[in-house]
Amino acid sequence: MTRLSRMRGADWINTGLLVAMTAAGLLHPDPGLFFAGLLQCFAVLTAIVLGGAYVSHKLSQRSGTRIQGPRRGRSMILQEAYESTRAMYTVACISAWPIAQIQMGDPSGLVWTTEAAGGGMLTIVAQFFFGVILADAWTYWKHRLLHTQLFFGFHKQHHSFRDPTPFAGFAISPFEALLTFCPIFLLCIPGAPHYAPMYFGLIAAFVGLNFYLHCGVTYRLAEWLLPKLLLNSSAHHNLHHSKANVNFGEVSFFWDRLCKTSWADAQAKKLG
Numbered sequence: 001m002t003r004l005s006r007m008r009g010a011d012w013i014n015t016g017l018l019v020a021m022t023a024a025g026l027l028h029p030d031p032g033l034f035f036a037g038l039l040q041c042f043a044v045l046t047a048i049v050l051g052g053a054y055v056s057h058k059l060s061q062r063s064g065t066r067i068q069g070p071r072r073g074r075s076m077i078l079q080e081a082y083e084s085t086r087a088m089y090t091v092a093c094i095s096a097w098p099i100a101q102i103q104m105g106d107p108s109g110l111v112w113t114t115e116a117a118g119g120g121m122l123t124i125v126a127q128f129f130f131g132v133i134l135a136d137a138w139t140y141w142k143h144r145l146l147h148t149q150l151f152f153g154f155h156k157q158h159h160s161f162r163d164p165t166p167f168a169g170f171a172i173s174p175f176e177a178l179l180t181f182c183p184i185f186l187l188c189i190p191g192a193p194h195y196a197p198m199y200f201g202l203i204a205a206f207v208g209l210n211f212y213l214h215c216g217v218t219y220r221l222a223e224w225l226l227p228k229l230l231l232n233s234s235a236h237h238n239l240h241h242s243k244a245n246v247n248f249g250e251v252s253f254f255w256d257r258l259c260k261t262s263w264a265d266a267q268a269k270k271l272g
Protein backbone atom coordinates (compact mmCIF):
# COMPACT_ATOMS: atom_id res chain seq x y z
CA MET A 1 0.00 0.00 0.00
CA THR A 2 1.47 3.38 -0.94
CA ARG A 3 1.73 6.25 1.50
CA LEU A 4 -0.88 8.24 -0.45
CA SER A 5 -3.44 5.43 -0.52
CA ARG A 6 -2.88 4.90 3.23
CA MET A 7 -3.62 8.61 3.77
CA ARG A 8 -6.81 8.41 1.66
CA GLY A 9 -7.81 5.21 3.49
CA ALA A 10 -7.44 7.07 6.79
CA ASP A 11 -9.72 9.87 5.52
CA TRP A 12 -12.40 7.34 4.56
CA ILE A 13 -12.12 5.58 7.92
CA ASN A 14 -12.42 8.95 9.73
CA THR A 15 -15.61 9.78 7.83
CA GLY A 16 -17.01 6.26 8.30
CA LEU A 17 -16.25 6.48 12.01
CA LEU A 18 -18.26 9.69 12.42
CA VAL A 19 -21.23 8.18 10.55
CA ALA A 20 -21.04 4.92 12.56
CA MET A 21 -20.70 6.73 15.92
CA THR A 22 -23.73 8.90 15.10
CA ALA A 23 -25.81 5.98 13.78
CA ALA A 24 -24.95 3.95 16.91
CA GLY A 25 -27.34 6.27 18.78
CA LEU A 26 -30.23 4.55 17.00
CA LEU A 27 -29.36 1.43 19.02
CA HIS A 28 -29.81 3.32 22.30
CA PRO A 29 -32.98 2.38 24.28
CA ASP A 30 -34.04 6.05 24.03
CA PRO A 31 -32.55 7.51 20.81
CA GLY A 32 -34.24 10.90 21.36
CA LEU A 33 -32.52 11.29 24.72
CA PHE A 34 -29.22 10.11 23.23
CA PHE A 35 -29.23 12.60 20.34
CA ALA A 36 -30.38 15.47 22.57
CA GLY A 37 -27.45 14.70 24.91
CA LEU A 38 -25.07 14.44 21.97
CA LEU A 39 -26.06 17.84 20.55
CA GLN A 40 -25.99 19.58 23.94
CA CYS A 41 -22.61 18.09 24.75
CA PHE A 42 -21.24 19.03 21.32
CA ALA A 43 -22.45 22.65 21.75
CA VAL A 44 -20.91 22.97 25.23
CA LEU A 45 -17.57 21.34 24.26
CA THR A 46 -17.26 23.43 21.10
CA ALA A 47 -18.01 26.64 23.01
CA ILE A 48 -15.37 25.76 25.64
CA VAL A 49 -12.69 24.70 23.16
CA LEU A 50 -13.17 27.52 20.64
CA GLY A 51 -13.88 30.16 23.29
CA GLY A 52 -10.86 29.12 25.36
CA ALA A 53 -8.68 29.01 22.25
CA TYR A 54 -9.81 32.51 21.27
CA VAL A 55 -8.92 33.97 24.68
CA SER A 56 -5.58 32.09 24.78
CA HIS A 57 -4.75 33.23 21.25
CA LYS A 58 -5.47 36.87 22.04
CA LEU A 59 -3.30 36.62 25.16
CA SER A 60 -0.47 34.99 23.24
CA GLN A 61 -0.58 37.77 20.63
CA ARG A 62 -0.13 40.42 23.32
CA SER A 63 2.34 38.77 25.66
CA GLY A 64 4.90 36.00 25.98
CA THR A 65 7.94 35.23 23.82
CA ARG A 66 7.34 33.77 20.36
CA ILE A 67 9.05 30.36 20.04
CA GLN A 68 9.47 30.25 16.26
CA GLY A 69 10.13 33.99 15.78
CA PRO A 70 7.79 36.23 13.78
CA ARG A 71 4.99 34.14 12.26
CA ARG A 72 5.66 33.36 8.60
CA GLY A 73 2.47 33.77 6.61
CA ARG A 74 -1.04 33.56 8.03
CA SER A 75 -1.81 31.16 10.83
CA MET A 76 -4.21 28.35 9.90
CA ILE A 77 -6.81 29.21 12.52
CA LEU A 78 -9.86 28.30 10.43
CA GLN A 79 -8.45 24.86 9.61
CA GLU A 80 -7.38 24.34 13.24
CA ALA A 81 -10.84 25.38 14.47
CA TYR A 82 -12.55 23.04 11.99
CA GLU A 83 -10.43 20.05 13.07
CA SER A 84 -10.97 20.86 16.77
CA THR A 85 -14.75 21.16 16.23
CA ARG A 86 -14.83 17.80 14.42
CA ALA A 87 -12.87 16.21 17.28
CA MET A 88 -15.37 17.66 19.78
CA TYR A 89 -18.21 16.05 17.80
CA THR A 90 -16.40 12.71 18.20
CA VAL A 91 -16.04 13.33 21.95
CA ALA A 92 -19.76 14.22 22.13
CA CYS A 93 -20.64 10.92 20.38
CA ILE A 94 -18.74 9.08 23.16
CA SER A 95 -20.05 11.24 26.02
CA ALA A 96 -23.70 10.91 24.88
CA TRP A 97 -23.71 7.30 26.20
CA PRO A 98 -22.99 8.09 29.89
CA ILE A 99 -25.03 11.34 29.65
CA ALA A 100 -28.14 9.47 28.45
CA GLN A 101 -27.55 6.76 31.07
CA ILE A 102 -27.48 9.38 33.85
CA GLN A 103 -30.53 11.20 32.43
CA MET A 104 -32.46 7.90 32.40
CA GLY A 105 -31.77 7.64 36.13
CA ASP A 106 -29.62 4.53 35.77
CA PRO A 107 -26.49 4.13 37.96
CA SER A 108 -23.28 5.25 36.30
CA GLY A 109 -19.58 5.61 37.08
CA LEU A 110 -19.89 9.37 37.77
CA VAL A 111 -20.35 9.97 41.50
CA TRP A 112 -20.55 13.15 43.54
CA THR A 113 -19.71 12.00 47.08
CA THR A 114 -16.48 10.61 48.50
CA GLU A 115 -18.43 7.68 49.99
CA ALA A 116 -19.81 6.69 46.58
CA ALA A 117 -16.27 7.03 45.18
CA GLY A 118 -15.21 4.19 47.47
CA GLY A 119 -13.78 5.82 50.57
CA GLY A 120 -12.38 8.96 52.10
CA MET A 121 -10.13 11.70 50.83
CA LEU A 122 -7.09 9.39 50.82
CA THR A 123 -8.76 7.13 48.25
CA ILE A 124 -9.68 10.17 46.15
CA VAL A 125 -6.08 11.44 46.21
CA ALA A 126 -4.81 7.95 45.25
CA GLN A 127 -7.35 7.87 42.40
CA PHE A 128 -6.14 11.33 41.30
CA PHE A 129 -2.50 10.27 40.96
CA PHE A 130 -3.44 6.93 39.42
CA GLY A 131 -5.67 8.74 36.89
CA VAL A 132 -2.93 11.22 35.92
CA ILE A 133 -0.31 8.47 35.53
CA LEU A 134 -2.69 6.35 33.42
CA ALA A 135 -3.75 9.31 31.23
CA ASP A 136 -0.10 10.23 30.66
CA ALA A 137 0.89 6.67 29.69
CA TRP A 138 -2.21 6.26 27.52
CA THR A 139 -1.69 9.48 25.55
CA TYR A 140 2.09 8.95 25.13
CA TRP A 141 1.78 5.41 23.71
CA LYS A 142 -1.25 6.37 21.61
CA HIS A 143 0.88 9.19 20.16
CA ARG A 144 3.79 6.82 19.44
CA LEU A 145 1.37 4.44 17.68
CA LEU A 146 0.04 7.30 15.54
CA HIS A 147 3.58 8.11 14.42
CA THR A 148 4.04 4.63 12.91
CA GLN A 149 3.79 4.37 9.13
CA LEU A 150 0.53 2.46 9.31
CA PHE A 151 -1.30 4.97 11.51
CA PHE A 152 0.25 8.34 10.63
CA GLY A 153 -2.62 9.06 8.21
CA PHE A 154 -4.83 9.47 11.30
CA HIS A 155 -2.45 12.00 12.86
CA LYS A 156 -1.32 14.02 9.88
CA GLN A 157 -3.92 16.76 10.52
CA HIS A 158 -2.28 17.70 13.79
CA HIS A 159 1.11 18.03 12.10
CA SER A 160 -0.14 20.26 9.30
CA PHE A 161 0.11 23.03 11.92
CA ARG A 162 3.87 23.49 12.20
CA ASP A 163 3.50 26.80 14.06
CA PRO A 164 0.24 26.16 15.94
CA THR A 165 -2.15 28.45 17.75
CA PRO A 166 -4.34 27.37 20.71
CA PHE A 167 -7.06 26.47 18.16
CA ALA A 168 -4.87 23.44 17.28
CA GLY A 169 -5.05 22.16 20.86
CA PHE A 170 -7.70 19.60 19.93
CA ALA A 171 -7.21 19.61 16.15
CA ILE A 172 -7.05 15.84 15.83
CA SER A 173 -8.80 13.37 13.54
CA PRO A 174 -11.95 11.49 14.65
CA PHE A 175 -9.88 8.29 14.89
CA GLU A 176 -7.34 9.96 17.17
CA ALA A 177 -10.13 11.62 19.18
CA LEU A 178 -11.75 8.21 19.70
CA LEU A 179 -8.43 6.71 20.85
CA THR A 180 -7.68 9.65 23.15
CA PHE A 181 -11.11 10.00 24.72
CA CYS A 182 -12.50 6.44 24.72
CA PRO A 183 -11.85 6.20 28.52
CA ILE A 184 -15.02 8.35 28.82
CA PHE A 185 -16.94 5.10 28.15
CA LEU A 186 -15.80 3.97 31.64
CA LEU A 187 -18.38 6.39 33.07
CA CYS A 188 -21.05 3.92 31.89
CA ILE A 189 -19.77 1.31 34.37
CA PRO A 190 -21.28 1.81 37.87
CA GLY A 191 -18.53 -0.41 39.33
CA ALA A 192 -15.83 2.05 38.13
CA PRO A 193 -16.59 5.17 40.21
CA HIS A 194 -15.12 8.52 39.13
CA TYR A 195 -15.36 11.31 41.70
CA ALA A 196 -16.98 14.07 39.64
CA PRO A 197 -15.28 17.20 41.13
CA MET A 198 -11.85 15.63 40.59
CA TYR A 199 -12.77 14.18 37.19
CA PHE A 200 -13.98 17.52 35.80
CA GLY A 201 -11.08 19.31 37.49
CA LEU A 202 -8.58 17.06 35.72
CA ILE A 203 -10.33 17.56 32.38
CA ALA A 204 -10.29 21.35 32.87
CA ALA A 205 -6.55 21.21 33.68
CA PHE A 206 -5.89 19.06 30.59
CA VAL A 207 -7.83 21.51 28.38
CA GLY A 208 -5.97 24.50 29.84
CA LEU A 209 -2.59 22.77 29.45
CA ASN A 210 -3.41 21.99 25.81
CA PHE A 211 -4.12 25.67 25.07
CA TYR A 212 -0.74 26.58 26.53
CA LEU A 213 1.11 23.77 24.70
CA HIS A 214 -0.16 25.14 21.37
CA CYS A 215 -0.09 28.90 21.97
CA GLY A 216 3.25 29.41 20.18
CA VAL A 217 4.73 31.56 22.95
CA THR A 218 6.40 30.92 26.27
CA TYR A 219 5.92 32.60 29.64
CA ARG A 220 8.87 32.46 32.02
CA LEU A 221 6.81 31.47 35.05
CA ALA A 222 4.98 28.65 33.22
CA GLU A 223 8.20 27.31 31.66
CA TRP A 224 9.81 27.27 35.11
CA LEU A 225 6.83 25.82 37.01
CA LEU A 226 5.44 23.13 34.66
CA PRO A 227 8.67 21.08 34.41
CA LYS A 228 8.92 21.21 38.22
CA LEU A 229 5.52 19.42 38.23
CA LEU A 230 6.83 16.99 35.57
CA LEU A 231 4.40 18.55 33.08
CA ASN A 232 5.00 19.54 29.49
CA SER A 233 5.49 23.15 28.53
CA SER A 234 4.80 25.21 25.43
CA ALA A 235 8.50 25.17 24.44
CA HIS A 236 8.52 21.37 24.75
CA HIS A 237 5.40 20.61 22.67
CA ASN A 238 6.11 23.29 20.08
CA LEU A 239 9.20 21.26 19.11
CA HIS A 240 6.90 18.33 18.35
CA HIS A 241 5.12 20.51 15.79
CA SER A 242 8.25 21.99 14.24
CA LYS A 243 10.41 18.81 14.33
CA ALA A 244 7.70 16.08 14.41
CA ASN A 245 9.57 13.01 15.71
CA VAL A 246 10.46 14.18 19.22
CA ASN A 247 8.60 15.05 22.44
CA PHE A 248 5.57 12.75 22.18
CA GLY A 249 4.34 13.27 25.74
CA GLU A 250 0.94 15.00 25.88
CA VAL A 251 0.74 15.45 29.64
CA SER A 252 4.24 15.00 31.03
CA PHE A 253 7.72 14.40 29.61
CA PHE A 254 8.24 11.32 31.80
CA TRP A 255 7.92 8.74 28.97
CA ASP A 256 9.99 10.86 26.59
CA ARG A 257 12.84 10.82 29.11
CA LEU A 258 12.42 7.11 29.80
CA CYS A 259 12.23 6.08 26.13
CA LYS A 260 14.77 8.70 24.99
CA THR A 261 12.37 10.32 22.55
CA SER A 262 12.88 13.90 23.72
CA TRP A 263 14.46 16.65 21.62
CA ALA A 264 17.48 16.65 23.94
CA ASP A 265 17.95 12.89 23.34
CA ALA A 266 17.71 13.39 19.55
CA GLN A 267 20.38 16.12 19.74
CA ALA A 268 22.63 13.96 21.95
CA LYS A 269 22.29 11.06 19.45
CA LYS A 270 23.26 13.37 16.60
CA LEU A 271 26.37 14.58 18.42
CA GLY A 272 27.29 11.09 19.67
Ligand SMILES: [Zn+2]
Nearest residue numbers: 158214237241
Ligand atom coordinates in the same frame (compact mmCIF):
# COMPACT_ATOMS: atom_id res chain seq x y z
ZN1 LIG B 1 0.12 19.41 19.33
Ligand SMILES: [Zn+2]
Nearest residue numbers: 143147155240
Ligand atom coordinates in the same frame (compact mmCIF):
# COMPACT_ATOMS: atom_id res chain seq x y z
ZN1 LIG C 1 2.53 13.88 16.66
